[in-house]
Amino acid sequence: MNKEWIYSETVKKNFFNPRNILLREPKPGEFDAEGMVGNPACGDVMKMWFKIDPKTQRIKKLKWRTFGCASAIASTSMFSQMVAGKGGMKLEDAE
Amino acid sequence: MKRIYLDHAATTCLDSRVKAAMEPFWRKNFGNASSIHKEGCDARNALSLSRKAVASLISASPDEIIFTNGGTESDNLAIFGVANQYKKGRIIASKIEHHAVLNPCEELEKQGFDVTYLNVDRSGIVDLRELKNSLRKDTILISIMYANNEIGAIQPIREIAKIIREFRKQNPNPAFFPFFHTDAVQAAGYLDLNVQRLGVDLMSVNASKIYGPKGIGFLYVRRGVKISPLIFGGGQERGLRPGTENVAGIAGLSKALEISREEQPKESKRLVVLRDYLAGNILEKIPGSVLNGHPTLRLPNNVNVTISSVEGESLVLYLDAQGIACSTGSACTSSSLEPSHVITALGKSEEDAHCSVRFTLGRETQRKDIDYLLEILPEIVEKLRKVSAIT
Numbered sequence: 001m002n003k004e005w006i007y008s009e010t011v012k013k014n015f016f017n018p019r020n021i022l023l024r025e026p027k028p029g030e031f032d033a034e035g036m037v038g039n040p041a042c043g044d045v046m047k048m049w050f051k052i053d054p055k056t057q058r059i060k061k062l063k064w065r066t067f068g069c070a071s072a073i074a075s076t077s078m079f080s081q082m083v084a085g086k087g088g089m090k091l092e093d094a095e
Numbered sequence: 096m097k098r099i100y101l102d103h104a105a106t107t108c109l110d111s112r113v114k115a116a117m118e119p120f121w122r123k124n125f126g127n128a129s130s131i132h133k134e135g136c137d138a139r140n141a142l143s144l145s146r147k148a149v150a151s152l153i154s155a156s157p158d159e160i161i162f163t164n165g166g167t168e169s170d171n172l173a174i175f176g177v178a179n180q181y182k183k184g185r186i187i188a189s190k191i192e193h194h195a196v197l198n199p200c201e202e203l204e205k206q207g208f209d210v211t212y213l214n215v216d217r218s219g220i221v222d223l224r225e226l227k228n229s230l231r232k233d234t235i236l237i238s239i240m241y242a243n244n245e246i247g248a249i250q251p252i253r254e255i256a257k258i259i260r261e262f263r264k265q266n267p268n269p270a271f272f273p274f275f276h277t278d279a280v281q282a283a284g285y286l287d288l289n290v291q292r293l294g295v296d297l298m299s300v301n302a303s304k305i306y307g308p309k310g311i312g313f314l315y316v317r318r319g320v321k322i323s324p325l326i327f328g329g330g331q332e333r334g335l336r337p338g339t340e341n342v343a344g345i346a347g348l349s350k351a352l353e354i355s356r357e358e359q360p361k362e363s364k365r366l367v368v369l370r371d372y373l374a375g376n377i378l379e380k381i382p383g384s385v386l387n388g389h390p391t392l393r394l395p396n397n398v399n400v401t402i403s404s405v406e407g408e409s410l411v412l413y414l415d416a417q418g419i420a421c422s423t424g425s426a427c428t429s430s431s432l433e434p435s436h437v438i439t440a441l442g443k444s445e446e447d448a449h450c451s452v453r454f455t456l457g458r459e460t461q462r463k464d465i466d467y468l469l470e471i472l473p474e475i476v477e478k479l480r481k482v483s484a485i486t
Contacts, residue, residue: 006412015409015412016413016416018482021481021482023481023482036484038484040444040445040446040449040485041434041444041445041446041449042445043406043434043445043449045483045484045485046484047484064484065481065482065483065484066482066483066484067404067406067483067484067485068406068409069406069408069409070408070409070412072406073409073482
């Protein structure tokens, strides 16, 4: 296959137009949970913020920021869409 | 979209004059230089002319030039070639050598050789005192690159050669005689290549970094330096690199070296101005940016910067999307996931290495290309910093 870009088209789309990025600092109480994983020495750090629907116990919103290569940025973008999309992932499934 | 190629340390395009010099050897003068008929003689004559030209350009004798398929092979031939002669002993190399030198050294360690890896200072220059102290009675080879491929740092080759010469005088040891090899692949386009002045015993050069064809290079082997071949066959290249000679490639290499030697002084001056203009403006326009390597002891075409919180590969790909080709010491897509051993050898963190980006200018690079880069770089950095999880 003749590839014009180093990664797949899906990676390309999510790398150049990442979805669900938090481009500012979160407001107090805006999110219910946050987490960070990775290590700058290894070249990847992902930070995520979650909003949980208390009634349905589903992840309603996932915002993120990533330091890393194209595949790291694209996969966080894709991950946020998979987790928060389609009504949101159930907390018990996310554990 | 117009492309701006700023990755000349990776490879260069083929100079059209080089292409013209190669032209006769595809269809017209295609003979095998080992054949005894006219076609063979024609090829042999061409080969001999190229060898003479290459030798003369570096002040060597034609019999001291061994054509190989490029820089990696030349480095391997020098290192294994010397090691296989001695069968044991100590090798000294700097920590910032190209993998074409480091990986053969690591392989030799597995085979029982001792290898000392010399530190470099914060600007990437080898410590001569450490070198002096590292020389031992059983040292067989010192391999220190002329100019570094990532940060462009230029090593004091003549001083290193002098230290080795003095060591030999003071420690006459017929069983172990240390030879000095330099990988001059990145230096070839810009620095003095006179092997008499440099005082090296072995020197690797590659055509594809000096606007010549890919797949051809040579190893300079000073008379009296005994090396073993890596491959065996029909005895070409004095048995040190058998195989039917790549006459077209060798003619191209010879022409490329001739042109680059001729144009080098003027081109170096031109590029130093552009290099300093680019580096100065990046440091001024982008907060959190640092120049990697030495400010002046560096190749005229090399700018390497660490831009904090901006991962190198992402930056390279955003620049690529805007028409600029450059490279990084951070490499998810390359065969190695490790951050650059060169940047970390400068005493910088692995994070700094992941955030490094290299621009290497070339013959086609104009000031307007640099201005375009300087125009779009701050925006891309700002965008990636906004996306970044670290600050």
